[in-house]
Amino acid sequence: MPDIAIKVSKATKIFGSRTVLDAIDLDIYRGETLVILGGSGSGKSTLLRMMIGSVPIDGGDILVHGKSLCDMSRTDLNEYRKSIGVLFQSGALYNSMTIADNVALPLREHTDLPEETIELMVKIKLELVGLREHATKLPSEISGGMKKRAGLARALALDPSILFYDEPSAGLDPVTSAEIDELIIKLNKLLGVTSVVVTHEMDSAFRIADRMVLLDRGKFVASGTPEQMKKSTDPLVRQFVYGLIDGPLTERKRTGAYESDLLMDNI
Numbered sequence: 001m002p003d004i005a006i007k008v009s010k011a012t013k014i015f016g017s018r019t020v021l022d023a024i025d026l027d028i029y030r031g032e033t034l035v036i037l038g039g040s041g042s043g044k045s046t047l048l049r050m051m052i053g054s055v056p057i058d059g060g061d062i063l064v065h066g067k068s069l070c071d072m073s074r075t076d077l078n079e080y081r082k083s084i085g086v087l088f089q090s091g092a093l094y095n096s097m098t099i100a101d102n103v104a105l106p107l108r109e110h111t112d113l114p115e116e117t118i119e120l121m122v123k124i125k126l127e128l129v130g131l132r133e134h135a136t137k138l139p140s141e142i143s144g145g146m147k148k149r150a151g152l153a154r155a156l157a158l159d160p161s162i163l164f165y166d167e168p169s170a171g172l173d174p175v176t177s178a179e180i181d182e183l184i185i186k187l188n189k190l191l192g193v194t195s196v197v198v199t200h201e202m203d204s205a206f207r208i209a210d211r212m213v214l215l216d217r218g219k220f221v222a223s224g225t226p227e228q229m230k231k232s233t234d235p236l237v238r239q240f241v242y243g244l245i246d247g248p249l250t251e252r253k254r255t256g257a258y259e260s261d262l263l264m265d266n267i
Helices: 044-051 074-082 099-110 115-128 144-155 174-191 202-208 226-230 235-242 248-255 258-262
Strands: 004-015 018-029 033-037 059-064 084-087 162-166 194-198 211-216 219-224
Touching: 004 044, 004 194, 018 044, 018 059, 018 194, 018 211, 018 219, 033 044, 033 174, 033 202, 044 059, 044 162, 044 194, 074 084, 084 144, 099 115, 099 144, 115 144, 144 174, 174 194, 174 202, 194 202, 211 226, 211 235, 219 226, 219 235, 226 235, 235 248
Parallel strands: 033 194, 033 211, 084 162, 162 194
Antiparallel strands: 004 018, 004 059, 211 219
């Protein structure tokens, strides 16, 4: 049986009177790439934020390498965040810093390493993502895809055991999106990290996933390998996976329930 890196147990999140995540159970295995799918308002982004410890859990628990996020103090949470890497949707680079300085920032903030060692580690991380020759450029001087790769290099700075990706293909053209997908696959094999990817881009999801889960309106719908998801007979899964015009999601639009889903966009 594979080792469990992250165990989500009855995880629940409530905003006001709205239950955004409803008792989600999910095991994420060490070394795998798990893709979390779902449309707007499905709760996938909230689940990601709960797993990185930036959104508190209202019910249930999340265990990372056997340690409960709910039981962690502020100090413990800060230490936990040093052990993970996060690639944000925008790349979240500091515009006033060079690419090299952006990658060096976590090392300067959280270690006592000498500057010579930090500079060497930055070169290694930038080489991993194919950006070593662009180290002295500012974010404004590189493309959107390069910003994503720079953000990934920074996420790798502290040698995390788990990488979280928030919509890594968002805003990219198909070719650049495929390049980012190949980089995710390469790093997972090369570094042996556990990868958790939130996306609604099906082409990307099927390229990178070892396993997929689908959320809808805060509830767990289905999980399986990409091939199993393609063969699912669940009408909602089939409509989402194949982008079908007719199905439960469009029926929801016709009945007016979809308007409330739109209010939950980015949840």
